[in-house]
Amino acid sequence: MSELDEVHRRLEHAPGDEEQVSVRLRVLGYLIGLALAIVLTATSFFIAGTDLVWQPSIPVAIIVLAIAQMGVHLVFFLHITTGADNTNNVMALAFGLLIVFLVIGGSLWIMANLNQHMLPMDQIMQMQR
Amino acid sequence: MSLAVAQDDPHHLGVLAKVGHEGPASKRIVTGYGFWIFLLSDMVMFSCFFAAYAVLLGQTAGGPGGAELFNLNNVAVETACLLLSSFACGMASIAAEVRSHLWFQVAMAVTCVLGLAFLAIEFHEFADLVARGAGPSRSAFLSAFFTLVGCHGGHVSAGILWLLTMMAQVYAKGFRADIQRRFLCFALFWHALDIIWVAVFSVVYLLGSAA
Numbered sequence: 001m002s003e004l005d006e007v008h009r010r011l012e013h014a015p016g017d018e019e020q021v022s023v024r025l026r027v028l029g030y031l032i033g034l035a036l037a038i039v040l041t042a043t044s045f046f047i048a049g050t051d052l053v054w055q056p057s058i059p060v061a062i063i064v065l066a067i068a069q070m071g072v073h074l075v076f077f078l079h080i081t082t083g084a085d086n087t088n089n090v091m092a093l094a095f096g097l098l099i100v101f102l103v104i105g106g107s108l109w110i111m112a113n114l115n116q117h118m119l120p121m122d123q124i125m126q127m128q129r
Numbered sequence: 130m131s132l133a134v135a136q137d138d139p140h141h142l143g144v145l146a147k148v149g150h151e152g153p154a155s156k157r158i159v160t161g162y163g164f165w166i167f168l169l170s171d172m173v174m175f176s177c178f179f180a181a182y183a184v185l186l187g188q189t190a191g192g193p194g195g196a197e198l199f200n201l202n203n204v205a206v207e208t209a210c211l212l213l214s215s216f217a218c219g220m221a222s223i224a225a226e227v228r229s230h231l232w233f234q235v236a237m238a239v240t241c242v243l244g245l246a247f248l249a250i251e252f253h254e255f256a257d258l259v260a261r262g263a264g265p266s267r268s269a270f271l272s273a274f275f276t277l278v279g280c281h282g283g284h285v286s287a288g289i290l291w292l293l294t295m296m297a298q299v300y301a302k303g304f305r306a307d308i309q310r311r312f313l314c315f316a317l318f319w320h321a322l323d324i325i326w327v328a329v330f331s332v333v334y335l336l337g338s339a340a
Binding site for chain 2: 014015016017023026027030033034037038041044045048049058059062063065066069070073074077078088089092093095096099100103104106107108111
């Protein structure tokens with residue numbers, strides 16, 4: 001059975017599984033992930049409270065840093081990579097992301113549109129009297 | 130060969146080892162993939178809460194907004210706790226793979242303590258908000274805030290219960306293949322919670338107090 005596991009290990013990856021490397025390299029991988037995550041987190045906390053950058057760019061910067069940090073977590077902690085043995089996991093992730101963007105983007109779009117075209121609530125209440 | 134294999138190997142796994150890519154994947158890969166799909170559906174659920182929060186961001190009904198309520202120092206400590214506990218969980222997966230009982234239990238205990246610290250700070254923050262009259266019933270904005278952040282906190286609480294049962298299972302049953310599969314799922318769950326927290330602290334707290 002263990003021999004078979006080895007064969008599977010070379011063919012495919014479970015999400016969260018890593019390639020077979022030494023313990024030291026694996027710890028190093030997590031340490032790199034941790035260091036990158038700390039740098040990205042510290043940057044976004046710094047940017048949120050600073051006056052050093054152009055103010056309207058702050059929300060964009062925070063969102064970009066958040067997406068970068070999610071990528072770091074995916075690669076270094078969940079070990080979702082774009083290798084050939086990881087295709088199924090990446091396809092599922094891509095579909096999940098599609099739904100997430102549809103839900104968030106769609107909701108914001110539709111609600112902003114309604115907000116623009118509808119009367120304010122107090123006027124609607126008055127019309128109903 | 131084929132008859133013997135077919136009899137004590139009903140799923141033809143032995144053939145797979147010879148042939149290559151065809152046939153069913155190992156149980157570990159199937160389990161991990163299924164749990165990955167569950168995690169993605171969980172993220173889709175969270176995206177609904179994020180969408181609700183973003184839509185209701187301005188609906189404070191004359192009550193306090195994010196900039197007045199949030200304490201970024203608290204959030205920084207919470208973030209550090211969760212990030213380090215995710216790292217400790219990674220150390221536990223390495224310990225599980227090399228079958229070291231001592232390091233596994235130590236890393237899991239660290240993961241647990243950091244997770245509990247996160248929950249304690251979050252609970253304190255919620256109690257403080259309610260005491261200041263900014264509970265979930267104050268405005269639509271606060272309802273959405275408590276639902277989103279509370280849902281993440283609920284996931285962390287469930288994760289800690291799962292973590293404790295994993296420690297007990299490894300202690301009682303050792304690193305059996307099925308226990309290893311359960312732990313793989315737990316580790317994925319715990320790392321995924323950290324990803325969702327990245328979105329929470331960026332969108333809710335940092336954007337909330339920057340805007």
